[in-house]
Amino acid sequence: MPSSPGRQRTPRTSLSRERILAAAVQVADERGIASVTMRKVAEHLGVEAMSLYHHVANKDEILDGIVDVVFGEIELPVGQFDWKTTMRRRAVSARHVLARHPWALGLMESRRHPGPSTLRHHDSVIGSLRAAGFSIGMAAHAFSALDSYIYGFVLQESNLPFRTTEELEDMAETIVQRMPAGVYPHLAEMIADHALQPGYAYGDEFTFGLDLILDGLERALLGPGAPARGGPFRQTGADRSAPPPPG
Amino acid sequence: MPSSPGRQRTPRTSLSRERILAAAVQVADERGIASVTMRKVAEHLGVEAMSLYHHVANKDEILDGIVDVVFGEIELPVGQFDWKTTMRRRAVSARHVLARHPWALGLMESRRHPGPSTLRHHDSVIGSLRAAGFSIGMAAHAFSALDSYIYGFVLQESNLPFRTTEELEDMAETIVQRMPAGVYPHLAEMIADHALQPGYAYGDEFTFGLDLILDGLERALLGPGAPARGGPFRQTGADRSAPPPPG
DNA sequence: ACCTGAACACCGTTCAAGT
């Protein structure tokens, strides 16, 4: 009687790709990406390591999968606001999601198979820019500039010596120890007179760079005839919504 | 006779931390970061894995070490040009070095001990900005914005579906296969009408975003009373070289 | 169909031993 209900001691919920990825994300969040092993993910699910291979081809598929799960958590751009507000909200969401799963960025470099959530996210961002009047070339520029900034910021945030107060003081110590020899004077100054000041939080830097890029994109969008000095931009491919640049 | 010269069959050159790191970098470049194991690095040096432990505490020290080796390859900002040129040159150098060793960015997320080359590099960048008249707060803004952009760009470059022509066509195939269902229309458009156009190279996007940031920084540096609309910036800590923002 | 035990070729690291 295969489908009869009732208490069975074997599988509480039967294994699935989704349950495996969710468990892997949880293990990565709680114990670091190095702890994401077939054996530990399986243990987390009350199952043997070899059982996982019935739902994923190998560990690489799990790693591809959890990166995609993370992208699926990022708020998709919604159309109710102007493009700058939409892009800013989405950038802030991406930053928070990636900061919550910092291992995802470390994994990105080795992943070459974007999953459906990632593709959907990118598609939505491009669509949002196009709807705001960005040409294909300008949308590509905007997409590249914004995502580069977001990813890099989170990467720095999870790596930079001056992040949290505790680590900062560790760092300050290291710097100060090497000061007698006169090395790193500017780093020392920045730590002492800036990063160690009350109220400092590296995370606050995010909006500065983000607004720099958004404002620059706005200028490029509004007046392609007047790009910022020293920063000409090429419009590649089909440009349907913006007039061609002069010259 | 311990120091007598002549042919000895044992150590061609005696092992050292530097030789171990150089070997580890080479293994990572040639066979990927996953191949950087104590056994393989040792093999590369004609030695047993256990010998490495006499020069490094553990594998983590090797990983910290090779990230620092990579930072040491980046051209330090030199003072003979204006700050924008200096920062642009340094950004281009950082981009190329990091692209040559893409595993370094993947490692960054898990590293918390910046080495001497990394500290020296950061110190030099901050010093260069300060000499150009940036206040401490503005130098922190500039440093964060530029490095975030550079790191994130390389990360995308080593990960984005549309990178090299071969992979791009793979990607286009995937997208097109899902097109009947109407998914990813904007991504499909961008690939077909932009990325697949002759002469396209994702790497060309680098300068656009870089100039956006450099121009924005220049505006912020020249006229703190007239920051771009929507992009106010806070000056934190001691600001010695720039007048305080109005209000 | 789904799960598993044993096995294989690997890991990082310790430790006692060699020179």
Added chain:
DNA sequence: ACCTGAACACCGTTCAAGT
């Protein structure tokens, strides 16, 4: 002082076997 062999507790993955 520097290097190493054997050993331990892990890895990812295969395969034949269980239900």
